[in-house]
Amino acid sequence: xxxxxxxxxxxxxxxxxxxxxxxxxxxxxxxxxxxxxxxxxxxxxxxxxxxxxxxxxxxxxxxxxxxxxxxxxxxxxxxxxxxxxxxxxxxxxxxxxxxxxxxxxxxxxxxxxxxxxxxxxx
Numbered sequence: 260x261x262x263x264x265x266x267x268x269x270x271x272x273x274x275x276x277x278x279x280x281x282x283x284x285x286x287x288x289x290x291x292x293x294x295x296x297x298x299x300x301x302x303x304x305x306x307x308x309x310x311x312x313x314x315x316x317x318x319x320x321x322x323x324x325x326x327x328x329x330x331x332x333x334x335x336x337x338x339x340x341x342x343x344x345x346x347x348x349x350x351x352x353x354x355x356x357x358x359x360x361x362x363x364x365x366x367x368x369x370x371x372x373x374x375x376x377x378x379x380x381x
Contacts, residue, residue: 260339260377260378260379261273261338261339261377261378261379262375262376262377263291263375263376263377263378264373264374264375264376265368265369265370265371265372265373265374265375265376266372267372269370269372270290270291271290271291271368271370271376272288272289272290272291272376273288273289273291273356273376273378274286274287274288274289275287275289275299275336275337275338275354275356276336276337277299277301277305277309277334277335277336277347278309278334278335278336278337278342279308279309279310279311279334280309280310280311280312281310283308283309283310284309285305285308285309287301287305287354288353288354289353289354289355289356290353290354290355290356291355291356291361291366291368291376292355292356292357293358294322295355295356295357295358296357296358296359297319297346297348297355297357297358297359298345298346298347298348298356298357298359298360299334299336299345299347299348299354299355299356299357299360300347300348300349300350300352300354300355300357301347301348301349301350301354302349302350302351302352302353302354303349303351305354306332306347306349309334311332311333311334311347312332312333313330313331313332314331314332314333314346315330315331316328316329316330316331317329317330317331317348329348329349329350330348330349331346331347331348331349332346332347332348332349333346333347334346334347336360338360339380345359345360361378363381364378364379364380364381365377365378365379365380365381366378367379
């Protein structure tokens, strides 16, 4: 089971280890975003530090209808104790964990400051 916490700003966070090229790794606090259908987004400076490999350019429609373009990189995370290769979207925001990474898992959030966040196998 992966555990996290709800912040005073009502953000559900979990800590992830992101694996890059050449043995580079970083631990990040990722905000769970159920409106994001990707796997994980990271800011450009972290992508550079991890030496992630560029894969492609993509487009997405945001909640306000705006269409945006972004770069997609190849990387991996430690997910339930195992290395999981995933696409990582570049975004000028805090790390976001999306629904594709959560697919086929159970997400439980105690929606108050200090509440528990749990991701477990179904």
